[in-house]
Amino acid sequence: MTKAEELLAAARATGDRIATAESCTGGMIGAAITDVAGSSDIFDRGFVTYSNAAKTAMLGVDPWLIETHGAVSEPVARAMAEGALDRAHASLAVAVTGIAGPGGSDHKPEGRVCFALAATGRRTRTETVDFGAIGRARVRQATVDHALDLLLAATRG
Template identity: 55%
Template sequence: MTDLAHLAQTLVSQLTRTGKMVATAESCTGGMIASTITDIAGSSNVLDRGFVTYSNEAKQDMIGVSPATLDAHGAVSAQTAIEMAEGALARSRAEFAVSVTGVAGPGGGSYEKPVGLVHMALAARGGATKHTELRFGDIGRDAIRKATVSEALKALIAADKDAS
């Protein structure tokens, strides 16, 4: 079992025990977090929905990210990640929503936002939204995306443990 599969199995088992659900809002991972969760039998009990919001328009239309936030901070920002997580939570039946937005490369990076930069946020019903800045470096597109999925699954596992 791969590390990602093990994390997903842990999440599905834990959420099944606690009776909670999650939602995802993904940009740079393009649905990989939700896909990794749904690879596990029983995931239909714990994954409410996933939003793949690759374009700025999708972020606005599907999960309510403010055009002003995108204009002021860009798609790859703490502010956008927080609005993505909060929007996914508001538009789901989940207790937790995780969001990721970043620069997976190989191009598209800048000095301020280099390849390997990912902003992740986790929103919880009745709790504060937490933001994490991840800097993986230019380790390759696939590795950046897999590392992001790993961090998102770990964050969801920790959030459920903290809430239980």
């Protein structure tokens, strides 16, 4: 059973509906979920907000947060997840923003991804994972896998 299949079963059992807010993955998390037949039971919508302007327009991310912390930051990931939750018919929202590569900087290296998980009635969780300079495709896939793990954990309490 894939992680997405596990998530579908767990969310069905808890009655959770899911939304995604994606930057560096460009919709891959939503695609992984909707690859599973019957995912419409639990998946409401996905926001692909690759640009900073899209983060602001679609999710309500304050431009000040982006200017102050940078798009790849936990405060921006938090705002993305909370914005998705506010704009969707969902009880869980995961957000990702990162530097898939190639490139990066000393301050924000390639492979750094900030995650946030917002859930109705719960405090939003954020974390940063440094996957390393493992290549764009592998960073993006690792991000999808980690986001699915966060959602799965949230359905289990």
